[in-house]
Amino acid sequence: MTAWNSFTGDEVAALTRGDSFFVAPGERDCPSCGEHRLRAYFTAPENARRPTLVSYVWCAGCDKFVGTRARHPEGLVLSDPLATLSVAERRELERSLTGFLAHLDRLWDDGVLPQTFAA
Numbered sequence: 072m073t074a075w076n077s078f079t080g081d082e083v084a085a086l087t088r089g090d091s092f093f094v095a096p097g098e099r100d101c102p103s104c105g106e107h108r109l110r111a112y113f114t115a116p117e118n119a120r121r122p123t124l125v126s127y128v129w130c131a132g133c134d135k136f137v138g139t140r141a142r143h144p145e146g147l148v149l150s151d152p153l154a155t156l157s158v159a160e161r162r163e164l165e166r167s168l169t170g171f172l173a174h175l176d177r178l179w180d181d182g183v184l185p186q187t188f189a190a
């Protein structure tokens with residue numbers, strides 16, 4: 072199984088430059104290995120106390136990732152391919168970060184991801 076490593080601080084900073092994922096959700100260049108295999112998934116947890124957007128950004132080339140929580144941008148509507156899962160299924164999937172990222176990567180390979188965004 073893939074051993075995921077974290078992006079460095081400089082690499083994370085580089086991720087925030089350029090077009091927003093919400094505008095250009097396709098694969099992009101990885102700030103670490105340079106391959107055009109950087110992917111992202113966003114989800115809005117329903118049990119958050121205030122509107123929250125959780126993001127997972129990973130590279131299918133060098134197996135680096137970063138996860139963040141941020142305020143949900145006002146008016147942003149996103150599709151969530153995992154929304155069809157039951158709470159128990161979802162919890163099981165998210166139990167292991169390694170397994171969760173592998174699942175997201177498969178969804179991308181299958182064309183289920185990237186999700187769609189509307190503001």
Ligand SMILES: [Zn+2]
Nearest residue numbers: 101104130133
């Ligand atoms: Zn990479």
